[in-house]
Amino acid sequence: MSYAYLFKYIIIGDTGVGKSCLLLQFTDKRFQPVHDLTIGVEFGARMITIDNKAIKLQIWDTAGQESFRSITRAYYRGAAGALLVYDISRRETFNHLASWLEDARQHANSNMTIMLIGNKCDLQHRRAVSTEEGETFARENGLFFMETSAKTAQNVEEAFTQTAKQIYKKIEDGVFDVSNESFGIKVGYGPGSVGGPGGRGDASASRSSCCG
Ligand SMILES: Nc1nc2c(ncn2[C@@H]2O[C@H](COP(=O)(O)OP(=O)(O)OP(=O)(O)O)[C@@H](O)[C@H]2O)c(=O)[nH]1
Numbered sequence: 001m002s003y004a005y006l007f008k009y010i011i012i013g014d015t016g017v018g019k020s021c022l023l024l025q026f027t028d029k030r031f032q033p034v035h036d037l038t039i040g041v042e043f044g045a046r047m048i049t050i051d052n053k054a055i056k057l058q059i060w061d062t063a064g065q066e067s068f069r070s071i072t073r074a075y076y077r078g079a080a081g082a083l084l085v086y087d088i089s090r091r092e093t094f095n096h097l098a099s100w101l102e103d104a105r106q107h108a109n110s111n112m113t114i115m116l117i118g119n120k121c122d123l124q125h126r127r128a129v130s131t132e133e134g135e136t137f138a139r140e141n142g143l144f145f146m147e148t149s150a151k152t153a154q155n156v157e158e159a160f161t162q163t164a165k166q167i168y169k170k171i172e173d174g175v176f177d178v179s180n181e182s183f184g185i186k187v188g189y190g191p192g193s194v195g196g197p198g199g200r201g202d203a204s205a206s207r208s209s210c211c212g
């Protein structure tokens with residue numbers, strides 16, 4: 001399927017916060033109740049529409065476990081957007097946000113759009129981090145913010161599309177040199193694209209796995 005733009009995303013945050021579940025809910029509209037520990041990096045893709053244009057999101061879901069940290073750092077580089085995820089029912093995953101941000105600032109391009117996500121908002125009875133705390137952290141660090149549930153699908157669609165809208169806005173404002181793919185943005189070809197005729201063969205949704 002042709003697209004106007006391709007945006008590369010990375011999903012980061014502590015192990016068990018629900019990164020893979022957010023991706024699965026977004027690409028397959030399913031919830032995985034068992035923790036399937038990500039080894040290295042997994043990959044997913046989906047098309048969305050912004051401003052009547054087809055945008056392909058190519059999403060790298062990283063492993064949160066400390067031992068994979070050096071592998072996942074390699075994926076920051078070419079990302080236009082990041083979902084930085086914590087678990088609202090586990091305080092320590094919120095406390096570690098500063099260290100994730102430090103990694104992002106060090107290894108990503110400075111124009112990367114970061115969406116802070118307080119996931120598992122269906123677990124209200126076990127909430128350990130208030131919505132206000134999430135909002136404050138986001139404001140102080142120049143991030144966008146949303147609470148989601150990969151289980152009920154609440155705000156999952158919005159988290160991915162709002163991030164894309166911000167990236168799209170930056171393109172319109174001339175922030176990116178879109179011919180330079182190191183910003184994590186690629187101009188498409190074919191009908192519906194901004195890059196002229198040709199067309200690319202792409203499945204509208206796909207997932208696969210890779211390590212390293
Ligand atoms: N109640 C609830 N559970 C969730 C939600 N999202 C994920 N989980 C559960 O949390 C556990 C971990 O989810 P994963 O998506 O595998 O976590 P991860 O962040 O990918 O973990 P790593 O791959 O180790 O970094 C699983 O048992 C999920 O079922 C949510 O929104 N609500």
Ligand SMILES: [Mg+2]
Binds near residue numbers: 019021037038061062
């Ligand atoms: Mg995972």
